[in-house]
Amino acid sequence: MTHTHQHTPHHGDSSHHPDHDRVGHHEHSDGGQAEILDLDAEVLAEHIASITAWLPLKSEPHQIVDFGCGTGAGTFALLERFPDAHVTAVDSSAGHLQLLREKACTRGVEGRVRTVQADLDADLWPDLGTPDLVWASASMHHMANPDRALRGVRELLTPGGLFAVVELAGLPRFLPAHAPESRPGLEERAHAAADSFHAEHVPHRGADWGPILTAAGFTVENERTLTVNIEGARSEAVGRYAYGSLQRIRGVIAPALSPQDLAALDELLDTSSPNSLLRREDLAVRTERTVWAARRA
Template sequence: MAHHHSHQHHAGPPEPDEAGLAAVLDLDAEVLHAHLAELTAWLKDLTGDAPVRRILDLGSGTGTGTFALLSRFADAEVVAVDQSPYLLRRLLGQAHERGLAQRVRTAEADLDAGWPDLDPADLVWAAASLHHLADPGRALREAYAALRPGGLLAVVELDGFPRFLPDDPVPGLEERLRAELSQRHAEQVPHLGSDWGPRLTGAGFTIEAERVFGIELRHPLPEPTGRYAQAVLDRMRGAVGDRLGADDRAALDVLIDSDGPEGLLRRTDLVVRAERSVWVARRPVHPAG
């Protein structure tokens, strides 16, 4: 069932965690803007001469992908699908602010349950969302059905949160945090880190391209990098802080502290290191078999 709605409808407050998630997603879009531009340029090349008029953004969040795609594909409109009315409302608010509201629609839907009834898309984009689903295989079959024959699906997945710290003053702190997180993810988000290639072919797609983007940003960093690092490490602390040793926890507190002289907001030696894997798959015009 589709719920197309404008941003006035959901006035309810966010779930406690959603405001924090939204802030990290927005900062992520700002800090990794150049990467996203490179990724969508590559994707545009892969679409060739075929017009891209309708795009689906699955698990859109606050619209990182939606806005990057709108600027890359000038003739397209985007339908942003997410289960969170709060995130969709923020996305629509942004669309209005950027003068793009005419080209954006939202559909509130749980991608593990009923899919919205949508017109065939030329391009489907799913960034950091498929691993959240209970049954991604099913979602891929739905994505296949939502595409026109010949249309493309881009699956973007992350290798985890980015890293920011040079290896002092607490050697290995970030690595220990990441190790704890991946243990937790193994329990809670088992599809994170999957090889999506076989799943895509299993759903009927042909793999068009596969690429790993290694991101490493150094000085001069985009303005909000300190806040981004702070928000990311704060979320990691929230998720697994209680599994760290006391020294690591204390060091993390110093880094996250907004006022402290050694806090992330004041450090000038941050780097942003991240890895993103992208699979681009096509719904064949003539399916095999």
């Protein structure tokens, strides 16, 4: 299999799970999560497009299912990449699906999108058609029973259809290593606390999905680990993305931080502070994603 490194998207996942989960029984459909998903799509639009362009398809798909679609970053990238395709966008959040439908109308593609509210951890799935392509970005690791979900995808796909799994290696980093000046390395310590939380609550996060896909009856045709490094010195969206991301993980990491680190984090999140994340000019978006492209064996 080929392993390459290039710019790619974080697409992804909630008040309890910092990586913005969008599907399954971990869903929390609040406005803050929707804002993060929209910022994610805005900041990383060209990188999402690069993944859709990379997919090793035998022919252009006509029917696509987007599992854990959130507010539509993947859905609209797929619609743009495949102008003759229709997308069934699946999510457990009614709020996210409503936002997606509104965006579809604004973009004039409402006739090419069907939304389905569903919990894919349920025993029975709704009718999702027979797709040529199933896209699951930052959603599979939230499944309570991923093996069962993968079997469901395998049965869903048309013969020769492609299953694209995009998963995160970790939460995005935004600050340079020496920041903030009062507590250098704070962001890495915050991520270590978040990783510890995830290891207990989201055990499939960071998994190697290649063997899991093979065991579920897929043949993995290609795999890529892709790196994001977007300088955001003059980008208001990157500042808001950094602020929203760290704000959302604060609740779960606070117990693991020292009082000094927590105070420094709160200063970064204080919009009235001169040291607020929204005022910094040294931010970047740094993360990795791995993509597996698999077919029914």
